[in-house]
Amino acid sequence: MELPRYEKFRSSKNNEYYFRLRSKGNGEIILASEGYSTSQARDNGINSVRINSPFEEQYERKQNNDSYTFVLKAKNGEPIGRSESYTSSQARENGIDAVKRDAPGAIAVEV
Template identity: 55%
Template structure:
């Protein structure tokens, strides 16, 4: 994969729509919640794109097992994206930097056109 992108897919387990943001290296750096409609999922991506540049929207966390992760929140405080788990704090910060850099201009790949994920 050469360019970062959002991927929209429909879960075969619950028929909800989800998005994930992949970095240039293909790693998933942000996941969205389940949405009942594809339009809801696309609205979630639009919210990520508009909120991603602002550092204050990132809620940095450490899990009980010592790993690090972050949530991206909208201006109203609602979580709109969750990161993967990172072993180090610096890894988490690198993930945040990648979302800030990539999300605002990342294209959307619609995987629902090929069927359920």
Template identity: 50%
Template sequence: MGKFEITTRKNGEFQFNLKAGNGQVILTSEGYTSKSGCTNGIESVKKNSQDDSKYERKTSSNDKPYFNLKATNGQIIGNSEMYESVASRDNGIESVKKNAPGAEISDLT
């Protein structure tokens, strides 16, 4: 079972990580100025994670595949790590789809 963890960055902003059942981070948010903004971001991930068209499949400048998850308004609500292969990136997307909807929220702030 997946889990969202809310943490505080060094600059005081809030962020969340979505972790798979094995504890690996599969999605990281932007920084939010308020905790309520951060929890709204989590709800947006839960809502949008099931729509494959919301995943932007990208390749970094050093040829590493990654993805962004976008909200209905086109704003990025989370991004992945850099993967070694397209297949690994696609597995990461499937993991977000599987883990996000029912993930509990753990506030570590």
């Protein structure tokens, strides 16, 4: 995978709409959304990630035992994307840096 991208999809389990952000280069999933009731709401979520991802203050860092995660929040405080679980705080920071780098310009595709 060369370019970062948002993959848009609908779950067959609950019929909700989701997106995930894949990073530039290795294609790892670096951010995943909550479920949305409509495709338009999901697309608004993607736009919110594009707008909010460059700003440090929009990231909430979490730690639970040896698991490090982050949540990207909109200006209103609502979560718009969650990370995978990382094994160190440095790996989590690398994940945040990847979202900051890739999210604003990533293309969106249906999968």
